[in-house]
Amino acid sequence: MDTKRTITINGNVFPFETGETILEVARRHCIDIPTLCHLKGAAPTGACRICVVEVENARTLMPACSTPVVHQMIVLTESPKVVEARKLILQLMLSSGNHNCAVRGSDGKDWTRFQLQVAKDDNSDELCPVWGDCRLQDLAYRYQVSGEKFSATETRYPMETVNPFIVRDFSRCIQCGRCVQACNEIQVNNAINFGYRGPDSKIIAAGDRPLKDSDCVFCGECVQACPVGALVEKDVRYKVRPWETTKVRTTCSYCGVGCQLLLHVKDNRVVSVTGMPDAVPNYGSLCVKGRFGYHFINSEERLTSPLIKENGEFREASWDEALDLVADRFKTIRDTHGPDTMGVLTSARVTNEENYIAHKFTRAVLKTNNIDHCARL
Amino acid sequence: MTNTIADIETADVILITGSNTTENHPVLSSVVKRAVAFKGAKLIVVDPRRIKITEFSDHWLRQNLGTDVAWINGMMHVILNENLHDTAFIDARTEGFAEMKATVEKYTPEFVESITGIPARELVAAAKLFASAKAGSILYCMGITQHITGTDNVKSLANLAMLTGNLGIAGGGVNPLRGQNNVQGACDMGGLPNVLTGYQPVTNADAIQKMEKAWGVTGLPTEVGLTVTKMIPKAHDGEFKSLYIIGENPLVSDPDLNHAEKSIKNLEFLVVQDIFMTETARVADVVLPSRCFAEKEGTFSNTERRVQRVREAVKPPGDVKYDWEITCEIATRMGFPMSYGSSEEIMREIAAVTPSYGGISYDRIEHEGLHWPCPTADHPGTPILHGQQFTRGKGMFHAIEWLPPSEHADEDYPMYLTTGRVLYQYHTGTMTMKTEGLNERSPESFVEISDKDAQANGLANGDMVNVASRRGDITARVKVSSMAVNGTVFIPFHFAEAAANKLTNAQLDPVSGIPEFKVCAVKVSKAA
Ligand code: SF4
Ligand code: SF4
Ligand code: SF4
Ligand code: FES
Numbered sequence: 001m002d003t004k005r006t007i008t009i010n011g012n013v014f015p016f017e018t019g020e021t022i023l024e025v026a027r028r029h030c031i032d033i034p035t036l037c038h039l040k041g042a043a044p045t046g047a048c049r050i051c052v053v054e055v056e057n058a059r060t061l062m063p064a065c066s067t068p069v070v071h072q073m074i075v076l077t078e079s080p081k082v083v084e085a086r087k088l089i090l091q092l093m094l095s096s097g098n099h100n101c102a103v104r105g106s107d108g109k110d111w112t113r114f115q116l117q118v119a120k121d122d123n124s125d126e127l128c129p130v131w132g133d134c135r136l137q138d139l140a141y142r143y144q145v146s147g148e149k150f151s152a153t154e155t156r157y158p159m160e161t162v163n164p165f166i167v168r169d170f171s172r173c174i175q176c177g178r179c180v181q182a183c184n185e186i187q188v189n190n191a192i193n194f195g196y197r198g199p200d201s202k203i204i205a206a207g208d209r210p211l212k213d214s215d216c217v218f219c220g221e222c223v224q225a226c227p228v229g230a231l232v233e234k235d236v237r238y239k240v241r242p243w244e245t246t247k248v249r250t251t252c253s254y255c256g257v258g259c260q261l262l263l264h265v266k267d268n269r270v271v272s273v274t275g276m277p278d279a280v281p282n283y284g285s286l287c288v289k290g291r292f293g294y295h296f297i298n299s300e301e302r303l304t305s306p307l308i309k310e311n312g313e314f315r316e317a318s319w320d321e322a323l324d325l326v327a328d329r330f331k332t333i334r335d336t337h338g339p340d341t342m343g344v345l346t347s348a349r350v351t352n353e354e355n356y357i358a359h360k361f362t363r364a365v366l367k368t369n370n371i372d373h374c375a376r377l
Numbered sequence: 378m379t380n381t382i383a384d385i386e387t388a389d390v391i392l393i394t395g396s397n398t399t400e401n402h403p404v405l406s407s408v409v410k411r412a413v414a415f416k417g418a419k420l421i422v423v424d425p426r427r428i429k430i431t432e433f434s435d436h437w438l439r440q441n442l443g444t445d446v447a448w449i450n451g452m453m454h455v456i457l458n459e460n461l462h463d464t465a466f467i468d469a470r471t472e473g474f475a476e477m478k479a480t481v482e483k484y485t486p487e488f489v490e491s492i493t494g495i496p497a498r499e500l501v502a503a504a505k506l507f508a509s510a511k512a513g514s515i516l517y518c519m520g521i522t523q524h525i526t527g528t529d530n531v532k533s534l535a536n537l538a539m540l541t542g543n544l545g546i547a548g549g550g551v552n553p554l555r556g557q558n559n560v561q562g563a564c565d566m567g568g569l570p571n572v573l574t575g576y577q578p579v580t581n582a583d584a585i586q587k588m589e590k591a592w593g594v595t596g597l598p599t600e601v602g603l604t605v606t607k608m609i610p611k612a613h614d615g616e617f618k619s620l621y622i623i624g625e626n627p628l629v630s631d632p633d634l635n636h637a638e639k640s641i642k643n644l645e646f647l648v649v650q651d652i653f654m655t656e657t658a659r660v661a662d663v664v665l666p667s668r669c670f671a672e673k674e675g676t677f678s679n680t681e682r683r684v685q686r687v688r689e690a691v692k693p694p695g696d697v698k699y700d701w702e703i704t705c706e707i708a709t710r711m712g713f714p715m716s717y718g719s720s721e722e723i724m725r726e727i728a729a730v731t732p733s734y735g736g737i738s739y740d741r742i743e744h745e746g747l748h749w750p751c752p753t754a755d756h757p758g759t760p761i762l763h764g765q766q767f768t769r770g771k772g773m774f775h776a777i778e779w780l781p782p783s784e785h786a787d788e789d790y791p792m793y794l795t796t797g798r799v800l801y802q803y804h805t806g807t808m809t810m811k812t813e814g815l816n817e818r819s820p821e822s823f824v825e826i827s828d829k830d831a832q833a834n835g836l837a838n839g840d841m842v843n844v845a846s847r848r849g850d851i852t853a854r855v856k857v858s859s860m861a862v863n864g865t866v867f868i869p870f871h872f873a874e875a876a877a878n879k880l881t882n883a884q885l886d887p888v889s890g891i892p893e894f895k896v897c898a899v900k901v902s903k904a905a
Contacts, residue, residue: 164814165814187403187410188407188411248689251686253677254557255401255402255403255556255803256402256555256556256558256560256679256680257402258558258678270690280382280683281404281681281683287403288818289403289809295813301653301654302669303652305695306666307664309663319696319698322665326648326663326707326710331712333618333645341617341618342619343608343619343621344622348557348562349557349625350623350667352724353676353723354623354699354704355563355566356574356701361715367596367598368602369571369602370570371568371602372608373560373568373569374605
C-alpha cells in the first residue's frame with residue numbers, strides 16, 4: 001500500500017488503495033458507518049443515503065459506500081450535520097409502512113388505530129416478524145428516532161403470500177434495492193426489479209406477477225439480503241425469533257458445490273437455514289434445496305429403530321439383536337460362499353469418515369474389493 | 378474439478394456441456410452467470426436441451442444424443458486446422474499428440490455435422506472462440522459421463538483442454554461437477570472397487586502392505602472388485618449373495634429398474650442402512666437407522682476437492698447411530714474389533730494412510746476447508762491441479778474415435794429419451810420430498826416434449842402419456858416445453874411412482890461401468 005497517499009477520518013490518518021471507497025477504508029479500520037442499501041459484491045447504488053458523511057470542501061454530504069477516496073480527503077462520519085441527515089432519513093422510512101415495533105413510538109394519539117391497522121394487514125397481532133433482527137430498527141435505536149415525526153403513509157400494496165417459501169410485505173419495504181441486486185448481480189436470476197414510479201414504486205417480478213409465476217427460482221438470496229421485514233421466510237414468520245435459536249455452521253448435504261450454511265436450531269429442531277456470509281465457496285448464497293429443503297431432518301418418517309424382516313414383515317429390534325444377526329449372516333456367507341459373493345455400496349451422502357470405515361470394513365473384514373457407491377447413477 | 382469454483386469467474390471463455398448447471402449446481406451456476414454478465418466472459422453451451430443456462434450463452438450447440446466425441450474431435454480439428462493450438466504447452470507437457478492429430482483429421486466440420494446435427498459453421502465459430510481464450514474453463518456433468526462412451530467423452534474433453542493449453546492455469550481446467558454432496562469424498566475414501574483411499578490401487582503391493590500394517594491385518598484382497606453395475610447382474614444370476622447398502626437407493630436410481638429389482642430381491646441377505654424407509658430398504662432383510670448430516674460431526678469433500686466440516690446441530694431421533702459406528706459394531710461382532718472415539722479420530726487415521734489427505738486435520742479446516750492434495754500439516758492445499766506437471770508426468774492425448782450409442786430410435790421406438798434432474802428435487806427424493814414447498818413447486822414426474830412432437834402425437838399439456846422402452850413403461854404427465862428439442866423427450870428420475878429408470882438402458886461404459894442413462898429409444902402414446 002502506498003503510505004504516502006492518505007485520508008483523514010474523524011481526525012485519524014489512514015493509507016488507502018486506488019479505487020477504494022470511503023466505506024471500505026473506514027470498515028478496514030473498524031470505523032462503523034451505517035449502511036442499508038450497500039450489498040457486498042454488487043455495484044453501489046447510493047439508494048438509501050444512510051451512509052452519508054461530511055467531506056471537507058464538498059458542497060453536500062457524500063454517500064460513503066459509493067464515493068471513492070482521494071488523497072488528503074478529510075472526512076467526518078458522525079458530525080452533527082451527518083447525524084441530522086441520518087435521523088431525517090430514518091424518520092421518513094419509519095413513517096411509511098407497517099413498522100410496528102417499539103421504534104414506532106407510543107406517544108402518538110393514533111397508536112391504537114395504527115396497531116389495529118397493522119394487525120389487520122399482517123393477519124397477526126404480533127409485532128413485526130423481524131423485530132430484533134432488523135437493520136432499520138437497529139439504526140432507529142442508534143440515532144434515537146421514532147416514526148412519529150411524519151404522518152404515516154398508507155400501504156399501497158397487499159402482502160404476497162401465495163408461494164410456499166417467501167412472504168413479500170410491501171408495506172415494510174424501504175426501497176433499498178438490495179433484493180434487486182441480490183437477484184440480478186449475485187445470483188443473476190433476473191427475476192425482480194423496480195417497478196412503477198415515484199410514490200407508487202414497488203419491487204416487482206416481470207409484469208408484476210407473483211413470484212411463483214415468474215422467473216424466480218426461490219434461492220432466497222433476496223430474503224437474506226433484505227435488511228428489514230419486507231421479505232421473510234414463510235415458515236419462520238412469527239414462529240421463530242432470532243434470539244431463540246442457536247446457529248451451527250455446516251456443509252450443505254445436497255449437491256457437490258458444498259455450500260457453507262448455518263442451521264438455526266430451536267428446541268432441537270432445525271427451523272431455518274441461511275448461507276454462511278463471507279465464506280468460500282458460496283459467500284452466503286444458497287439454492288432452494290439448501291435453504292428450504294431441511295424438513296427431512298425432523299421428519300416423522302425418520303427411521304428410529306433397527307428393523308428385522310420376519311415372514312415378509314418388518315418388526316422393531318434392539319441394536320444388539322440386529323447387529324448380531326447381520327454379523328452372523330455376513331460371516332456365514334463369507335465362509336461358505338466366499339468373500340467375492342459379497343458387496344458393499346457405500347454412499348456419496350455420508351461423511352468421509354464413514355466412507356473410510358466402510359472401505360476398511362469391506363477390505364479388512366469381508367476381505368473383498370467389491371465396494372462401490374452410486375456416483376455413476 | 379482441476380480448478381476451483383471461484384476460479385471460473387476469471388475465465389475468458391467457459392464451455393459447459395452435459396450439465397444443467399442452473400438446476401443441478403445452482404450456486405455454481407451463479408458464478409458462471411456473473412462471469413458472463415459482468416466480467417465479459419464468453420459462454421459456449423453444448424447440450425441437447427434448451428436449458429436455462431443457454432440464455433446466457435454466445436453459442437448454443439445442440440448435438441444429437443450420444444455424439445459428444447464427434448463434436449469434440451471436430452472442435453480439435455478446427456483448432457488444428459486454424460493453427461490455434463498451444464504448441465508450447467503441447468511440446469513441454471504432453472505426449473501422444475501425433476496420434477490424436479491423425480485421428481481428428483477426418484472430423485471435418487461437415488463430417489461432424491452429419492453425426493451430431495451441429496451446423497458446421499457454428500462448430501467452427503465455437504471452436505475458434507474457445508481456442509482464442511487466454512483461460513478457457515470446461516465444465517461438465519452426467520450428460521458427458523452417463524454414456525457407454527462416457528470415459529471416451531471425458532478423455533476427449535481433456536484432449537481439448539491440453540490442445541489449448543488450458544490445464545494448470547487459473548480460469549482453465551477440466552471441471553466435472555459432482556452431483557451429490559460427497560461423491561468426491563466417497564471416491565477419495567476408497568469407496569471404489571479398484572482403489573484404496575487417495576486412489577492407491579489395490580494392485581499396488583506397497584499400498585496394500587501399508588494398509589495391512591496400519592490396520593493390523595493380513596491378506597487384504599488385491600484383485601480389483603466389482604462395480605455396482607456388475608454386482609447387480611451377478612445377483613440376478615445367483616452368483617452374488619449379499620449386499621450391505623449404506624445411504625443409497627438403487628431401486629430408484631439404477632438403470633433398467635425392473636431387472637435391478639429382480640436382482641436385488643434375489644440376494645440371500647440384504648442390509649440397508651438409511652435415514653428413511655426407502656424403496657430399497659423395503660426389500661431388505663435388516664434395516665439399520667442412521668443419523669442424518671445435521672446430527673453428525675465429520676467432513677464432506679466438495680466438487681472442487683475442498684474438504685469441509687460437517688457439524689452436529691441437533692440430537693438424532695430415537696435410537697439411531699453414526700454410520701461409522703454401525704459398521705464398526707458389525708466388524709467387531711465378526712471378530713475384527715473396530716472402535717473409534719470420534720469422527721476426528723477417524724480423520725487422523727485417514728490422514729496417516731492417505732498421502733493426499735496427509736495434512737488434513739479438523740483444526741486446520743475449522744474455518745475454511747482445504748483442497749487436496751494436501752500431503753503435510755504445513756502444506757497449503759492445492760486449489761489448481763497440474764500446475765507444473767501431471768500426476769503421471771506428461772499429459773497423454775488419447776486418439777479417440779466416435780462410437781454410436783447402444784440404442785437407436787427405430788420404427789417401434791421412434792423417439793429418444795434422456796433423463797436428469799429438476800431444481801426442486803434431489804436424487805431419489807427421499808430428502809427433498811419431505812418439504813411441502815418443494816413438492817408444491819415440483820409435485821410429480823413429467824415428460825418434457827417439444828410442441829411439434831406433442832402435436833404429432835396428439836398430445837396436449839397436462840395429458841397423461843404412456844412412455845415405453847424395450848425394458849418397461851411408465852405413465853406420466855405431458856409438459857410441452859421450449860426446453861425440449863424435436864425427437865427427444867426428457868424425464869426426471871426422482872419420482873419412484875413414474876420411475877424414468879424403468880425405461881433406461883443398463884448398457885455400460887466398458888471402463889467406468891457407468892450406464893447409458895442419457896440415451897435410449899422410446900415410444901410415447903396417450904394413456905387410456
Ligand atoms: S428468491 Fe432468488 S430468484 Fe427469487 S426473487 Fe429472490 S433472489 Fe430472485
Ligand atoms: S424488499 Fe427488502 S431488500 Fe428489497 S427493496 Fe424492499 S427493503 Fe430493500
Ligand atoms: S445450497 Fe444448493 S448449490 Fe449449494 S451445495 Fe446445497 S444444493 Fe448445492
Ligand atoms: S448504504 Fe450507501 S447509499 Fe445506501
